Amino acid sequence: MQLETYISDLLYRYECVTVPEFGSFLTQRISAKVHESTNAFYPPKKVLSFNEQIQTNDGLLAHYIADVEKIPFEVAVKKIRKRVKSLKSYLTEGETLTFNNIGDLSFNNEGKMLFTPSYHLNYLTDAFGLSQLVSPAISREVYKEEVQAIEKVIPITVTPEKRKSRPYLKYAAIALVALTLGGLVSSNYYINQIEAHNQLAQEDANTQMESKIQEATFVIDNPLPAVTLTVDKVEVPIGNxxxxxxxxxxxxxxxxxxxxxxxxxxxxxxxxxxxxxxxxxxxxxxxxxxxxxxxxxxxxxxxxxxxxxxxxxxx
Missing domain, CATH: 3.30.70 (Alpha-Beta Plaits)
Structure with missing residues (x-):
């Protein structure tokens, strides 16, 4: 039985997949990050870990195997127990267990289990299709330094332009400004008069409309019958x-x-x-x-x- 295949399938959907009497594979989501030195962008992913203290059978793995292989739950439990016994014997002999797309397990000198995760698969379904991206660095200070260097070599000076005095142009400009101001004042006065007239006409129309509405009487000879609605009770989800x-x-x-x-x-x-x-x-x-x-x-x-x-x- 390829136990690691079933574990890998469940890691996409669950945060903890327990192998009874062996340990649990855990997942933890981490955000996307950028490597400062290589300018590499890494998408969000699930990081794998292993905890040999969690060994209680929660039925998740056995039920999944039973559904996939179309066998009774008790048979699936026996197959898992047999596979775990074989895995423990390999670890005791000093071998390293390799779970495809999950990681490697082995015993250290103190007899504790060591887990090295595999990075071939990203178990975060939200990041499906996203891969590592490397972007070249953008040097914005280079152009600023080049401009500063050019200014030091070729200083820029502004020399005011000398023009001959023409006094008649000054008087013509004053007259043009006076005419413009006069036109604006008269135009504003005419516009204000039109707006006041429109406001009075609108108020008179509103007064006549209100009096007509107050005098009107509405009688409904055949009122519609009352409608009784029956609303079904919504059941709260009980969980999976x-x-x-x-x-x-x-x-x-x-x-x-x-x-x-x-x-x-x-x-x-x-x-x-x-x-x-x-x-x-x-x-x-x-x-x-x-x-x-x-x-x-x-x-x-x-x-x-x-x-x-x-x-x-x-x-």
Whole structure:
């Protein structure tokens, strides 16, 4: 079984993919950045890491393998357990495990697991198609330095132009300014008179219109009947993460289990039959995956060790 292929598929959609009794591959999004020395632009991406402390089976990997290979969930769990046993034996012998497009795993001198991520794939779907870009640097100060150098060699001076005095031109300019000001004053007076006349006419028209409206009487002989609208209740999404309490061949047993969980204070409910015809009942459903995992661990520790997480859209 090519376990790394299934892990790689899930890393596109989830931030944590757990391999039971082995460890978890984690992703963290980082923003786009620019390398100052090489002028290279790097798109946003997901950075991979590995945590060998998270080994609890959340059902995500097993359910995905079961759906892809069309096998029961329990068979998928056994195949994962067998593959993990083989991987641990290779690590114990000092070999380095290479997961294609994910990274390399090995043991250090202290017996702890070391992970070297692979950079061949970008698991951030928002950055699909974006690649590294190198842009040449723009030197804006070069031209400024060249101009300053030229000014030092060839200084620029301004010499005022000498003209002969013509006094009659001065009087002609004064007369032109006086005529222009007079025309502007008379034009403004005429425009103001027209605007005042238009304003009075508009006010008179508005007064007549208001009196006509006040005198009018509206009578509706055949009013329309009242319309009654029925609005369906909108159900709030319950989430795609469901903590399974049990699956029963007989629906009556499923109902008994449901009532038992409700009496114990759980937000339990039935989610229908699965593809094997078993009626499923859940402790609770969640929209947040980390919240669902936290609740699952608490239930497995205090109530039911056989509880597991189902990731499915029931809407």
């Amino acid at each position: 993460y469901h903590i399974i309490a049990g699956a029963f061949r007989i629906e009556e047993n499923c109902d008994k289990k449901l009532q038992q969980l409700i009496d114990q204070g759980f937000d339990a409910r039935k989610i229908g039959a699965n593809k094997y015809g078993l009626h499923q009942v859940v402790y609770s459903s969640h929209t947040d995956r980390l919240d669902a995992l936290k609740t699952l661990r608490s239930i497995k520790r205090t109530h039911n060790k056989a509880a597991w997480l189902l990731v499915k859209d029931l809407n």
